[in-house]
Amino acid sequence: MRSDDLRAENRHRLLSTLRADGPSSRTHLGEASGLSQAALSNLLGDMIEQGILTSSNNSKAGEVRRGRPQSTISLNPMAGQGIALSLVNDRCVIRATDYSGELIYTNELHLDTKAADQQSLLTTFTDQINLGLHENKALPLRAISVGFQGVTDPLQGQFLWSPVISMRKLPVAKTLEQNFNVPVAVNNDCLLIAKALHQIQSSVLTDNFSTILLSCGLGMGMYLSGEPFTGIKSSGLELGHIRYRPGGARCRCGKSGCIEAYASDYGLRRSACNTKDLHSPLGLVSRDQLSSLCRQARGGDKKALQAFSEAGQALGYGLSNVFSLFDPMPVALVGPDEQIFELMHDDIIESMSSSSREQLDFDQLIHTYENADNLLQQGLHFDAMENIDKQLAHLNSQMAV
Amino acid sequence: MRSDDLRAENRHRLLSTLRADGPSSRTHLGEASGLSQAALSNLLGDMIEQGILTSSNNSKAGEVRRGRPQSTISLNPMAGQGIALSLVNDRCVIRATDYSGELIYTNELHLDTKAADQQSLLTTFTDQINLGLHENKALPLRAISVGFQGVTDPLQGQFLWSPVISMRKLPVAKTLEQNFNVPVAVNNDCLLIAKALHQIQSSVLTDNFSTILLSCGLGMGMYLSGEPFTGIKSSGLELGHIRYRPGGARCRCGKSGCIEAYASDYGLRRSACNTKDLHSPLGLVSRDQLSSLCRQARGGDKKALQAFSEAGQALGYGLSNVFSLFDPMPVALVGPDEQIFELMHDDIIESMSSSSREQLDFDQLIHTYENADNLLQQGLHFDAMENIDKQLAHLNSQMAV
DNA sequence: CATTATTTTTTCATGGCGTGAAAAAATAGC
DNA sequence: GCTATTTTTTCACGCCATGAAAAAATAATG
Known part of the structure; x- marks a missing residue:
């Protein structure tokens, strides 16, 4: 040094x-x-x-000293801009902030992600970013942060697998770095949500906590010793594919009885629709479909209620495993706009308390958040800004702004 | 800075x-x-x-340049000494190394740990250390590293729970720091073994790996991102108390069906002795008893073989959970002198492969070590030396040796 | 309105740190 | 004994953070 x-x-x-x-x-x-x-x-x-x-x-107006x-x-807002790119379900959102963190550009488009091939996706990303840059030419682009549902490889900047995309190994970072000549970070959506929560809720979610994201599948992120855990091979962790009921409902991963097969958008919908056939195909669940499922449950629909109850139990089972392996730690349950966790809260708690050694104060440990999209965006912006901070800190010679 | x-x-x-x-x-x-x-x-x-x-x-003799x-x-060996103190079963081992890491003192005594009260234990530790110091008066004592079976609190330097000790919250660090005026580290035995393996086998067990210790109970340690994971509240992690067979064999923790209730010294012995009564009392298992159990299995004793098979399945189940939550990572199975894991190897692999998504090369991932005691000692010495390194690095003024 | 008190910010001289180039030290070969 | 070679130390330099002193900017005071 x-x-x-x-x-x-x-x-x-x-x-x-x-x-x-x-x-x-x-x-x-x-x-x-x-x-x-x-x-x-x-x-x-x-x-x-x-x-x-x-x-x-x-x-300051009030104070006279x-x-x-x-x-x-x-x-200084003018020091540069960072771009946040996210792909969730069929929505591709591009946003930019100036160096102070203020939002200066936002755009969004719907993609037929299942149909898109590798080249067309990467071209779309590039074009969309260029569109944003055109609006703020004065600010030099300094970092791009990308967030995906699914499995990412942060080190290689690759995108390995996603429920909404048909190909594998999408070299996002490499392509964008070549096109824009700035560092590109690729991360799992859950980890980015964890980053956002760490920054915002730093009083509660401090050194060690988990985030569980129920959207398209069941995702997980984690902070350990105050650092985001970026995983061993792929990004973050997987709560969803712990074996829960061997021989049970079919999971998207190919196995049967995973937690995700019960506690996820498609798991919920399947349980509520046809309780008989748990091996039925696993299509994508739209936000509207999930909303109406919540409404049914709130309206007292028995099958819907049963589905949420089972999901809660599965989730509680998974969390109690995590609490056994680690010590009990704060958990942030993050969902879409609907207050979805309210419908499973009691089952989660019950499932956890039945299998934990000590008496835990779950109200202190379990926190729910209903704005997954927002948190993801915040996480992306924060990640990009952090990256720029690092660059500018090492810039000891004069820079041109 | x-x-x-x-x-x-x-x-x-x-x-x-x-x-x-x-x-x-x-x-x-x-x-x-x-x-x-x-x-x-x-x-x-x-x-x-x-x-x-x-x-x-x-x-160098050969080379002429x-x-x-x-x-x-x-x-410089004379720069100081560090003391390693371990308490495993009824054996309290005190060893000292000089600053170069050479062993300069070793002593060992048997304690009736169950009967000892807090004060007598702490006094014994102090006396034993003094005995060692007396032998090497020339070398100033600079650090003490303590390793225990069971649950420790490394931050407070406390000892929270152990299968071999009847009391709770033994303030080891506080007492020894007062008596000897040097920093005292208190850690779980599994984490210390992980430290030793990390140092020795750094080519295989590098940034991310787990250690599983089968001795008195079932312990676990872990390196994440190249750093020893010291746990959230208590030290390290607990594989043993993940629920494996609800309503199954009684575990020492009070619950039923934990992995440890099958894959541990007492679990093995119980399974082999009386397959009917899995709720029988859970006494300590001596090393001799475990040895004879291994011999029985190698001799073809059906009940013994069955016990090892069940233990292997339980362990494999636990590891597959860990592999699901994290990605697959190298695992070091550490046991006593007997080649105990050889007897469960096939069941571990079978249990893991049946529940993992991808095809894994288990020979690359699973490593067995049969010298738990040795590794613990090495970990302690390394920990103490690391501590001294840190002290001496910050010593910018002249020191008296 | 000038002076004083108070608080914040900058300047300046100093000692410490790592670097590259040059000098010194230590050995083998001839 | 001289030269070639390699390792180690020395030295002048620029950079870094520090504490003390100076400068700057405002409120209170008379």
Whole structure:
């Protein structure tokens, strides 16, 4: 490690603090980083000159204080932009934020993902990103963060398998990096949701927690020791394919009796429709279909209620396995707009408490969130911004903005 | 981060390299650390002066080379000593190594752990350590590393639960730190074995792997992303108490049908002795009893063979759950001297392959080790030495040796 | 309206750190 | 004894963070 690495690391720390805490005074930055005022003056002055930060004389209306007023340091929006690309079901969403994290572009299109081949998908992505860049030519693109349902390979930047796409090994990062000449991160949607929750709910979901995403299938993400767990070979973890009822309902993965075969969009729908035939084909479930299923259950429909109950039990079983393997930890249940977990809450708790050694306070551990799409977007933006922070921290020579 | 932190980190990196690779030339240290020859000269010179390292003119017999001969840098044995204390079953082992990692003291005594109260245990530990220190007065004690069977709390340095001890919350670290005024680490035996394997078998068991320890109960340790996973609340992980056969054999934890109730010393013995009564009391199983069980199975005893088969299936079930949750990863099965896993190997594989999605090469993934005691000791020594490395790296002022 | 008190920010001299180039040291070959 | 070769140390340099002092910017005071 060399002297300039030291400087880069201190710069990075300052940027991260500003990203997490918002515009801050030098005093706050000093406390958070442990650096001296002199060092701050030096580092911040450099970064302001480089166009990474801005300094403003904030005069808070209410407060009148003696002495030289504090200046507020902020991330300079003009330092660049990051693009978030997500593909969930048939929706491809492209959004961009400036360096301060403000949304500056958003677009969305529907794709026939099942029919698309590798080349057409990659071309679509490229075109859509170009469309967004055209709207904000002044801001240099510095990072792209991509989120998919399914199994991704973050190291290779590949996309390995998804319920909505027919091909395998889609080299997203390689293609986009070539086309745009910026780093491209490819991650699983659950991990990105975990990143968003970690940032937002940092008081509750701190060092160790899991996220369970019920959308198209059943996904899982995890933070361990304060770090997002990016998996061993593929991204994140899989709760859905733990064996739950051997010989039971058929799962999309080919096996029978997986947790996902009960606790997922298609599992729920199948249970509710025809309780006899659990080996029926596993088509995609639209958001509307899931909504109407929730309405049926709330309306008292017996079969629907039974489906949610079974899903809750399966999910509780899976979580109790996780709690056995690890210690009990906070869990975020993330679903679509419908308050879907409300319908299984009691069954989840019951299934978990029947198989846990100690008495647990589940209200403290289980948190539900109903805005999966939003969280995914936030996670993507945060991931892209983090990447830009890292780049700019290591930029010790002058930069052109 | 300040300039002296930088120096400390570079010092630490050099010490770690020397610890892992043994006595090395400056050339090797330069390549491993990326530091310049000038920096090396400076850093190493300091540490030699401080008595942390030694430099020797090695003249390798075979090789005759032109030019100034390389000097070899080694860890100075006289820089201090670390103590390893372990309590497994009724055996309390105290060993000490000098700073180069050479064993300089070993002692062992049998304790009636079930009968001992908190105070007497702590006093025994203190006395035993003092005994060891008396033998090597010249070397200052710099770290103590403690390993226990059971559940530990590494952060608090507490010992929470063990099959062989009747009390809870034994504040080992606090007491020993007060008595000896050095840092004391308290860890689970499985994690320490994982540390030893990581160091020794670093080619196979690298960034992500699990260790399963079959001794008194069924323990588990894990490396994730190259770091030992020290658990969320307690140490490490628990494979043993995943529900395997609801309503099945009684487990020591109070529940029924845990994996451990089948795949452990007491599970094996119970299955082999009286297949009818799986709710029988769960006494401790001596090493001799386990040995004779292995002999019976090798001799063809049907009940014994059946017991090992069931244990293998249970273990395979647990591992397939882990492989589902994470991706497949290397697993080290660690047992006592007997080649115990040989007797369950086929059942483990069968149980795993029947429930894994992909075809796995289990010979590549599953490794067995038969020297649990040895590995634990190595892990303890390594842990203590690592701790000393960290201390000495941060010691920038002169030290008295 | 000028002066003083107070608070924030920058400047400056200093010591520490790693680097590259040059010098010194240590050995084999001739 | 001289030269070639390789390793190690020394030295001047630029960079980094620090503490103390100076400068800047405002409120209170008279």
